[in-house]
Amino acid sequence: MLKNIRSDIQFLKRHENALIYVKREDCIPFSFGGNKVRIGAELMSEAERAGCDHIISYGSEASNLNRVMAHMAENRGMGCTVIIKRDGKKEKSAHFNELILKNSRAHLVYCTRDSVRETVEAELSALTASGHKPYYVYGNSRGTGNEAVFLRAYGKAFLEIREYEKEKEMSFDHIFTASGTGMTQAGLIAGKISTGSGVEITGISVARQEEALKASILSALKSAGFGQAREDMVSVSDEYLCGGYGSYDSDIRSVVWELMTDHGIPSDPCYSAKGFAGMLRELERKGIEGNVLFIHTGGTPGFFDCISGGKGRHGF
Amino acid sequence: MLKNIRSDIQFLKRHENALIYVKREDCIPFSFGGNKVRIGAELMSEAERAGCDHIISYGSEASNLNRVMAHMAENRGMGCTVIIKRDGKKEKSAHFNELILKNSRAHLVYCTRDSVRETVEAELSALTASGHKPYYVYGNSRGTGNEAVFLRAYGKAFLEIREYEKEKEMSFDHIFTASGTGMTQAGLIAGKISTGSGVEITGISVARQEEALKASILSALKSAGFGQAREDMVSVSDEYLCGGYGSYDSDIRSVVWELMTDHGIPSDPCYSAKGFAGMLRELERKGIEGNVLFIHTGGTPGFFDCISGGKGRHGF
Numbered sequence: 001m002l003k004n005i006r007s008d009i010q011f012l013k014r015h016e017n018a019l020i021y022v023k024r025e026d027c028i029p030f031s032f033g034g035n036k037v038r039i040g041a042e043l044m045s046e047a048e049r050a051g052c053d054h055i056i057s058y059g060s061e062a063s064n065l066n067r068v069m070a071h072m073a074e075n076r077g078m079g080c081t082v083i084i085k086r087d088g089k090k091e092k093s094a095h096f097n098e099l100i101l102k103n104s105r106a107h108l109v110y111c112t113r114d115s116v117r118e119t120v121e122a123e124l125s126a127l128t129a130s131g132h133k134p135y136y137v138y139g140n141s142r143g144t145g146n147e148a149v150f151l152r153a154y155g156k157a158f159l160e161i162r163e164y165e166k167e168k169e170m171s172f173d174h175i176f177t178a179s180g181t182g183m184t185q186a187g188l189i190a191g192k193i194s195t196g197s198g199v200e201i202t203g204i205s206v207a208r209q210e211e212a213l214k215a216s217i218l219s220a221l222k223s224a225g226f227g228q229a230r231e232d233m234v235s236v237s238d239e240y241l242c243g244g245y246g247s248y249d250s251d252i253r254s255v256v257w258e259l260m261t262d263h264g265i266p267s268d269p270c271y272s273a274k275g276f277a278g279m280l281r282e283l284e285r286k287g288i289e290g291n292v293l294f295i296h297t298g299g300t301p302g303f304f305d306c307i308s309g310g311k312g313r314h315g316f
Numbered sequence: 317m318l319k320n321i322r323s324d325i326q327f328l329k330r331h332e333n334a335l336i337y338v339k340r341e342d343c344i345p346f347s348f349g350g351n352k353v354r355i356g357a358e359l360m361s362e363a364e365r366a367g368c369d370h371i372i373s374y375g376s377e378a379s380n381l382n383r384v385m386a387h388m389a390e391n392r393g394m395g396c397t398v399i400i401k402r403d404g405k406k407e408k409s410a411h412f413n414e415l416i417l418k419n420s421r422a423h424l425v426y427c428t429r430d431s432v433r434e435t436v437e438a439e440l441s442a443l444t445a446s447g448h449k450p451y452y453v454y455g456n457s458r459g460t461g462n463e464a465v466f467l468r469a470y471g472k473a474f475l476e477i478r479e480y481e482k483e484k485e486m487s488f489d490h491i492f493t494a495s496g497t498g499m500t501q502a503g504l505i506a507g508k509i510s511t512g513s514g515v516e517i518t519g520i521s522v523a524r525q526e527e528a529l530k531a532s533i534l535s536a537l538k539s540a541g542f543g544q545a546r547e548d549m550v551s552v553s554d555e556y557l558c559g560g561y562g563s564y565d566s567d568i569r570s571v572v573w574e575l576m577t578d579h580g581i582p583s584d585p586c587y588s589a590k591g592f593a594g595m596l597r598e599l600e601r602k603g604i605e606g607n608v609l610f611i612h613t614g615g616t617p618g619f620f621d622c623i624s625g626g627k628g629r630h631g632f
Binding site for chain 1: 318323324326340342343344345346347348349384386387388390391412415416419420421573576577578579580581582616617620623624
């Protein structure tokens, strides 16, 4: 499998008074890359260290983590169960990630928003009863306990950013990333704390209200051993939610096409393009100057969802 | 834009007595990577050196080169005209590459197989008449004259392979690649001649009969200044054509899914997966041993064409 995960940092363009660079996590060479490949690699190491033989993953129908865990488990010869949250009507999925999963060897289990915990517990019990040693990626059935593993991924990525700064004799003034559950941002903040860096880190929320996302990031940092983390270290904006998780509008769609056509960069409207669009507006609104790094968290299958007719709830 | 093009070499798996490695050209971080990004970068440098301000590209509806040239021209602030060969009925395109092109700023011109030359000439004349200095990627309107530029791309890639061998203190016994027009293979052979390497290089033809492909490769090598190239340096197999360009069967489709699910590698049935499938059979049939390198020439949009219902002419 993948050894020595790394990704390039590229200069993209000037926007107002900021020079925008992009860290191309989407080009990490395993399963379309992205932040979930870094996180997945940490989870696999942990599962192997614990002597587990079966991975249980969980996410939405569009989940990048589920796709990555199915492929990583298969690659290491481990079993994999993927729990997929499906709300509302059972319509035909419009997500390439789900189609790719259906063609993997992972066992797919569907649940609703209200039955996540019992579904995870049922799968853990059934696997244990049949002699397996399962590893649930989020820790216990309430989804806590694995924060340190998640944060390690972007703690390491932060060190790569520092190496780049040293090599190029420059420094970033501001880092932006799309924030869903906030684990990628929390990892970056962990890296900032560990290295004593002065860089600003802002998460563009793609799903949650500001307070909930901040609390989740702060709680993960504390669980992962960063007791010194304070609320003022966590900067989050929920002004670009655009109707919530998975929703997008014509502005975000324009960013998808601009990144592709002008810069050859695929992005997805659910995470990376929404985060990028939010960042552009923050740069304008706050007059942010200097070197700005955008963490491209991947989502190539979502790019193809988007261009093949996927519509956000706002329509366009 | 892209500087210092490089891609990783990964160990994939043992197959019979061969150890298969893959050069992940598909992860070169511009426009989904692939061999056409290397070639495109050489073409752009050449166009800029010649003081041209407009790129003319040509290819099929599924062309990766057309996509890459549109994005590269846009990125450098140059105009771009893309000529698309469309044979048969004008049905709705099933190719993501064409959809991506339609959303770029390139000017799209359609022609038939019989009208390529006159279409190229008409576009060159019209652009020149309106004060532009156009650059046609294939050289003159007959499609010759630019062989040296095309070959430079994989001559350089060959040097990267040599660096890997030196760093890892190993050497490859055999290199395989999908061969369409043969320019990638010709570039690798140019690299082999230049460095005096003893590696075997085999092209799995994805479109042409053996004799035609061999002649095309040999002719390109001679045009590019490799007068010492001999026919016995060009190894090609046309046994895995599977009905011709763009056609594929259930075996190739299985390879697409195996590479994705077991190894996290997207591939397309038109080039990379067809080449990989052909390579596996050559390894078996000829009992090839030792270190084998597969050049993954990209085609991620074709992966999504394939999984979203694209059917080869053989059906499955």
